Amino acid sequence: xxxxxxxxxxxxxxxxxxxxxxxxxxxxxxxxxxxxxxxxxxxxxxxxxxxxxxxxxxxxxxxxxxxxxxxxxxxxxxxxxxxxxxxxxxxxxxxxxxxxxxxxxxxxxxxxxxxxxxxxxxxxxxxxxxxxxxxxxxxxxxxxxxxxxxxxxxxxxxxxxxxxxxxxxxxxxxxxxxxxxxxxxxxxxxxxxxxxxxxxxxxxxxxxxxxxxxxxxxxxxxxxxxxxxxxxxxxxxxxxxxxxxxxxxxxxxxxxxxxxxxxxxxxxxxxxxxxxxxxxxxxxxxxxxxxxxxxxxxxxxxxxxxxxxxxxxxxxxxx
Numbered sequence: 001x002x003x004x005x006x007x008x009x010x011x012x013x014x015x016x017x018x019x020x021x022x023x024x025x026x027x028x029x030x031x032x033x034x035x036x037x038x039x040x041x042x043x044x045x046x047x048x049x050x051x052x053x054x055x056x057x058x059x060x061x062x063x064x065x066x067x068x069x070x071x072x073x074x075x076x077x078x079x080x081x082x083x084x085x086x087x088x089x090x091x092x093x094x095x096x097x098x099x100x101x102x103x104x105x106x107x108x109x110x111x112x113x114x115x116x117x118x119x120x121x122x123x124x125x126x127x128x129x130x131x132x133x134x135x136x137x138x139x140x141x142x143x144x145x146x147x148x149x150x151x152x153x154x155x156x157x158x159x160x161x162x163x164x165x166x167x168x169x170x171x172x173x174x175x176x177x178x179x180x181x182x183x184x185x186x187x188x189x190x191x192x193x194x195x196x197x198x199x200x201x202x203x204x205x206x207x208x209x210x211x212x213x214x215x216x217x218x219x220x221x222x223x224x225x226x227x228x229x230x231x232x233x234x235x236x237x238x239x240x241x242x243x244x245x246x247x248x249x250x251x252x253x254x255x256x257x258x259x260x261x262x263x264x265x266x267x268x269x270x271x272x273x274x275x276x277x278x279x280x281x282x283x284x285x286x287x288x289x290x291x292x293x294x295x296x297x298x299x300x301x302x303x304x305x306x307x308x309x310x311x312x313x314x315x316x317x318x319x
Contacts, residue, residue, distance in 0.1 A: 004085065006059025006093045006112035007133035013056050014137060014166055017049070024049040032148030033163040034155065040174025041143060047077070047212075050179020053168055054081065054094075057111045057139050057180060061089035064183055069211045069233070071308040074317055076211040078233075079182045086206040086238070090187035091194070092129045096141065102150045106142075109154070111168075113138035116158035135164035139180070143171035143219070173222045175215045181226040182210040182234070185287060189236035189254065192286040196250045199242060204295065208236035208287065213315050224267030227285075228314040231256040231266060232307040234287035241295045248301065251292065255304025259284035265314040 017037055021028050025044035029036040039045040039053060051064045062083035069078035083089045098109035098119035109119070115131035118124045136158040140146065146167060155162040170177040185208035194200050211233040213225035240247070256262050261269050261281045273279035289304035312318045 004088060005131050005133045006115050007131050007136055009060035010056050010137055013052055032151050034151040034165040034167060037168045039168055040171045040176040041169055045174050045176030047179055050176045054180045054183030057094040058089040059093035059112050061085040071311050074312060078209050078211045079179060080209040081183050081186055082207040084205055086203050087200055090190050092127055094187045102153045105144060105146055105150045107140040109138050109140055111137055111139040113158050136160050137166045139168045141170055141172060172219055173217055178213050178215055178226060182212045182229045185210045185234045185236050188230050189287045189290055192254050196253055198250050202240045202242040203238050204241055205239040210234035224265055225314050227266035228311060230287060232288050232310045235289045236287045237291045239293045239295055244294055244297055244299055247292050251301045251303045254286055254290045256284050256286045256288055257304050265310060
C-alpha cells in the first residue's frame, strides 16, 4: 500500500467546513475539546455538504460530483464518484466498519479515523495499512450529538488527544446522509469482491454512480431508500490488472441480483427479517450492476442491471 495518510490528506476539506459553516449549512461545536460538525441534526446540511463529506470519508482520495439520473421518465439527482486509489479510499477509509457503542450512544463510524483505530483489525491486517496521523476524522451516522465520554472513547481508540478529533454527524434522515451513502458505490462493490475472494489488489481504478434518494423523516423509510439506491440503482466500474478467467469466475456473483432476497424494496426485506440485518442474505449488499475492464487484455465484463420501477416505488414516486 502507498504511504498515504488519509487523516492528513483531508485537512483542507475539514478546514473548508469549519471556516464556512454558513455556506455549507453546518454547525461547528466544541465538546470536551473535540471539534464536532453537525451536518444534519440541528443543522441543514445538503447536497454540496454531502459531496465534501463523501470525499472526507474517502480520505481525500476520491472526487465527486452531482449528476442527473433518469428512471423511466422521472429525473433523479445522483452522485458520481472517481478514485485512483480504490482500496485505501474505500476499505481503509470510507467503509462504515466501526460500530461505536458508549452508554446509550450508538453509531456507525466511517472515514479516516478507522485507519488509526484499526476497525476492524482483521481487515487492516489483510490490507497491510495503518495511518499514523496525530489527528483523526470520523463520520458518524447518528441522530444524536455525542457527549464528551463518546468523543474521548473514539480519541483513545485512535491513540490521539481528544482535542485532535473531528467528528462529523450525518443522521440517516438528512439529505447530507443520503448523498454520502450513495457515494459509497465504489466501496460497496469492492467489499463484495473481497467477500468473493477476488484479488482486490488487482483493482487499479474505480468509478461509479448512484441515485440520491429524496430524504424521508422516518428513520426506517430513509434507511430503506438509502439501501435501495445502491442495490437497485448503483453502477460501478473497475479497471483491473488480472486474468480474464478470474473475472469471469465471479462477475455474475457480484451484483445484488445474485441474492435470492433481491427483487423488492429493502424496507420490505428488512421487515421480513424482523428488523435483523443478520437475517438478510449478505450477498444482497452490492451494486445493481458492475463492469470490469481488464488492463491486461482490454476486455470488459458486465453483470447486473438497474431497476427503475423498484427505485421509483422506494423513493415515493409510485405506490
